[in-house]
Amino acid sequence: MLTNLTIKNYALIDELYVSFNTGLTIITGETGAGKSILLGGLSLILGKRADLSHVKDKSKKCIIEATFDIAKYNLKTVFKTEALDYESQTIIRREILPSGKSRAFINDTPVTLNSLQILGERLLDIHSQHQTLQLTNDDFQFQVIDALAKNEKLLSVYTTLLKEFRQLKTELSSLQEKKNTALKELDYHSFLLKELEDAKLISGELELLETEYDTLNNVEDIKERLSISHHAMNNDEVGIITKLTEIKHQFSKLSGYSTKYHSIYERIQSSLIELDDVSSEIESLQESLDADPSRLDQVNSKLQIINNLLQKHTVSSVEELIEIKENLGSKVFETENLDTIISEKETAINTLEAKLISESETIRKNRLAIIPKLISQLESILATLGMPNARFDIQLEQAESFLNNGRDTLQFLFSANKGGQFTELKKSASGGELSRIMLAIKSILSKYMQLPTIMFDEIDTGVSGEVSNKMATIMQQMSKTMQVFTITHLPQIAAKGDTHFKVFKHDVNNVTQTQLKQLNLDDRIVEIAQMLGGKDVSSSAIAHAKELLN
Template sequence: MLNGLTIKNYALIDNLNVNFHSGLTIITGETGAGKSILLGGLSLILGKRADLSHVKDASKKCVVEATFDIAKYNLKPLFQLHDLDYEPQTILRREILPSGRSRAFINDTPVNLDSLQVLGERLIDIHSQHQTLQLTNDDFQFQVIDALAENRKDLSDYAELLKQYKALKTELNLLNTQKSALLKELDYNTFLWNELEEAKLVAGELETLESEYETLNNVEDIKEKLVLSHNLLSNDDVGVIHNLSEIKALFAKLSNYGNSYQSIYERIESSLIELNDVFSEMEDLQEQLEADPNRLDQVNSKLQILHNLTNKHSVSTVEELIEIKEVLAQKVFDSEHLESRITEKQNRINEVESHLKLKAKAIHDKRVKIIPNLISQLESILAVLGMPNAKFKIDIKLTANFHQNGSDDLQFLFSANKGGQFNELKKAASGGELSRLMLAIKSILSKYTQLPTIMFDEIDTGVSGEVSNKMASIMQDMSKSMQVFTITHLPQIAAKGDTHFKVFKEDVDNETQTQLKQLSTEDRVVEIAQMLGGSNMSTSAIAHAKQLLN
């Protein structure tokens, strides 16, 4: 239940701090006194979008804070779901900063408006004249039926299945789109892949082949230079090796004369060893070197293939060609196996669709079962409220379509008069009849939901006399199991409250402010007498007010 409400710097409210109690709480006040301001401030707590124009002093922060006693309402799982600290006395706070930014808190933890709305929907139901018009809306009518049918869990399961179903359908559409595009490219991609596969690509091959080509293509020139080099190294008279050997022999004798000669000797010896190795390798190259026109043609052909492929794919290495081949292989694979993926996805859709149909049927059956009970209760309450001839006809038809709340189409028909034709609510019911019907529905819902608090904003519009007495009795009955607020202009309803607050305006320091005051027993007599007879209270109005209160 709502224990306390604080509003600072909002519309005509400078600083309001009020505590509330269980039972039926009445709020009265002249038109324009600020009852709508009170509801507007409370709606911020429930996640409504903030509007800087509602801030009284734009240079200061606007704060609205409400305290709720939620110990009895099994809301711990909801707090856990939204990663919030659970407190039996939970505080919801909303701040509008001078910059226009808005902040929201639950038990001092910053939250987004979605979390505030989700929790707010479980704490308080503000009924407005706008909500009365919702009676004619299919979604609201389904909500009423589902509350009585206890469909919350089934609807939650259905919503999760529907989410999966829509996601799978989207994925299937994407696969079909890919299939269309890939099939167009399949032949070309397969051709490109085959071309690269036939080239038998080997990493590093291009550099190796280019080196081999240069060798085979210049055999005679290489052989000539190798022979000449061989002679220069090995000639018995003027060869480098012969001469260096002679020098080595000379320095072998000089090495005994000092370290400097020994050092030169060692370097000559090292050079001679290296030169002999070079000579041996040159001889090996000479033995290996021979003209091979066939191999030259093979190397030239392979190089031509590789150069054509690198040019075609705008790359410079075989390694890049190998990467392209792997990408093409994946595309070809995807194209050839896409059909199986589509079939697999369709099978999964069929499976989820089957579960959806079963869940929708379960929801439908529970709705159908509860409808006679709902009609009976509605007609009984409306008879008490002065509509003895009111009749309902509620038809629910199971379809093949998947709506957000099941697969049903709903017809909620009403007839206010004996022998009258059944018609849609928006065509068959007047404003006063809709108000009474909404109260009847809220009265029924209060038995099936664990909503802590409900606030009626002028639900008595269009009614008077004995009907207003009956409406007040119904709200009194509701207040035995929940906290009920009602904003009213009718003295018959105001007199039934356990607690009575008055909204009024007063001028403070040349500034008009909205105030809210709890009325004492004497104050209530005066307020109800004024509601009965205006500001010039007669003795009979006071007596009537006391009679109503008693």
């Protein structure tokens, strides 16, 4: 419910602060006093676009701030979805800057107008004859029927299933398209994959093959150089080992004379051991080297295969070729198994479709069961509101496809006159009739669901005193479970309020300002008397006003 409202520097309002209570709140005032200004300010709270022309002093900031008690509204999910901090006492603020820019805040968090609209429509419903067009909207009509049919949980399950169903259908369509494209490329991918698989690629083998190729291709030259090296080390006369052995022998004798000779002897001995090892390794390399034309052809052939593949796939390493092979393998496997994947997806879709049909049938059954009750209640209420011949024919037809709220299409048909033909509501009901129908629907809805605060803007226009009295009674009943405001010119309605405010203009320093004042009992008597008989209040008008209030 709306608990507080602050308006600064907006239209004819310099500064206004007012607190509201539960129940039925009446707002009265002369034509042009500024009731529309109040509604305009509240519209900004609901996310209406700001207009700099509404700012009273364009050198100052305009502020409209409203506090709502939302503890009973079950809005935590909305706050979470919009990434807002939930507060049971939620403050919504709009600011219009002198530059013309507008800012919006929910609990001091900056928000977009879209977020403001999403939350605002859950908090405050400003109803005028213009808003009665909502009656002709399918979504609203379904909302009414589903509220009475208690379909909320069923629709929640249905919506979740429908989202998953549509997602699977999208995925299936994508898979089928992918299959068509993949089949065209399958032969080529399979060819490339077989070519890479036949190459039997091993990570790091290119470098090994190149080394082996160089060795096999130059085996005679390598053997000759190894032989020369071995001979230079082991020749009996001039070999390095022979000469070093002779030097070792000499220092063996010298080491007995001084430790410094012994040190050199040990170093010579160490070098000789290393040279012997080198000589043995050279000899082993010699013995292992043999010309192998067959192996050379094998290595050369493998190198050509690898190099051709590197060039073909425009890469520089065997590792990259292996990665390409794995990717091609995945594509070929996926293509060859797409039928299985598609079949599994189709099975899942069929399962979901069966569930959706079952849920939608239950939803439809509940709707069909409640429609006669809704028609009866509407016609009964409208009869008390001066429309005794109002008749409804609500038709529910099954759709071929799944819709957002089931598998039904809806027609709200209406006839205002006895014996009249049923036609679409928007074509057959006048503005005044639509207002009364909306009041009837809202009064019925208030018994089945937690509605936001509602503000009726002169919904009583053009109705008689007796009908207005019935209207007031309906609004009074609604106000037992929700907060109701009504802006009225009729004393019969004004007298039914739990709280009564008057909108009025007055001049301050030759500047006209609009103010809102809460009336006490005496003030209400005078106000209602003036509504009955004009500004010159008579004793009979006072008596009549007291009677209405009692």
